Amino acid sequence: MKKTHVAVLMGGVSSEHEVSLKSGAMVSGNIDRAKYDVTQVVITQEGHWKFPGEDLLDIYHALPRLRELKVDCVFIALHGPFGEDGRLQGMFDALGMPYTGSGCAASALAMDKIHSKAVARQAGVRVADQFLLTRQEWDANRAAILARVEKEFDYPCLIKSPCQGSSIGMAIPKDVEHFKKSLLEVFMYGDLVMIEKFINGTEVTCAVLDVEPGDPPRALPVTEICPVDSEFFDYHAKYTPGACNEITPARISPEVTKKVQAVAERVHHVIGCSGFSRSDFILDGDDPVWIEVNTIPGMTETSLYPQAAAAAGIAFPQMLSLFIEEALARK
CATH class of the missing domain: 3.40.50.20 (Rossmann fold)
Structure with a gap:
């Protein structure tokens, strides 16, 4: 054959x-x-x-x-x-x-953190508070921007470039001087950034499998993310063997697990993803706060999606076959 x-x-x-x-x-x-x-x-x-x-x-x-x-x-x-x-x-x-993987529109939307957050929020998903800042606004009125950050979020807060992945173009400044330095570094990736409220909680991620025509997307086991020597799940923690402990299933209650899985499935649907996706969260107590969805999650030896699939009894070669057959069926 x-x-x-x-x-x-x-x-x-x-x-x-x-x-x-x-x-x-x-x-x-x-x-x-x-x-x-x-x-x-x-x-x-x-x-x-x-x-x-x-x-x-x-x-x-x-x-x-x-x-x-x-x-x-x-x-x-x-x-x-x-x-x-x-x-x-x-x-x-x-x-x-x-x-x-996902089609043109869903891929573009998911990559844009600003607009994907707006769609998720409209769908009833909790996301972190934020405001947008341009390089022109920063250069024109730095004192007002710093006052707004302190009033609305205080420190630490998050600075994100809206269309990067793997935690590239992201910083968590602890004070005003760190904020000013970090902001200039993130502006290197573009003249628009997101300033977000920092939520101190457990970081988890949830893979979604969507390969059966007519069947709804299915959330896989939730993974808990515990960086070893990084303050958050940054590029080093994501791709350096031993730099992060990933625990599947996550050490959270069955009730919180169901909440995370339901939101991951919901986001996969409202963004319009196909085949597979992975949503990242911060837990604010027992309440999942959605961060972003990845339409092409990593497939390296340290990547989270294959780990979740393995925990669900899906071996790596079988998972890849499911992705390929779904793509061919969608032709």
Whole structure:
């Protein structure tokens, strides 16, 4: 029987290039070769596409190459802008080429923390209070901004770049001087930032599996996140082996577990996700506060989604097959 040809797309031009390479390598190494032929495709940080044993191609020549290789499905293992934000998804939609994960609109919405929070809030999901700040506003009236931060949130608070992933472009300043320094660092990722209220609580994450046509999305076991030497679940804690203890199932009550799972399923639905997603939370007592949804969660050896799937009895190769078959069924 003819095998399905899957191209695993990894790397990319975003600041998460290295993480994406690790995700792509794990995916490629664990796809069931009895069912699938696999071609690894690396996108360089300059935006060129590298097929095995071939010269670099620009995107205009790379897309016809996918057709020439008779690729049946693209497994998108890209993280961050120009991979997770709907642009590639829309391109593959236009080409009629199946791909794993959420579609163009949901990917774009989920990547934008400002607008995804607005949609979640409208759906009755609790999110942290925030206000938006531009570089122009900061330069024009710093004293007023600092007074507003102290009045509305005090310290610590959070500063976030709205369209980055893997906790890149994020800081938790402890005082006013730290705030000013951190703000300039986050502005390096763009001229608009989110200033959020800091909630001191347990961080948990909940994966959602959505692979059966006609069936509702299903939340997997909740994972508790305990960074070892970082103050929050930052890039180091996420991708350095041993830098974070991840406990599945989380050490929370069955009632709180059900709350977290229900919100994760709700967000997956209202954002419009497909196939799979992972929502992150802070627990304010027994009340989950939703942080964000990841439409292409990490697939590295330290990643949370595969851990949740394993806790639900789904082995890594089986999980990847579910993603691929869902993409093909959605064609």
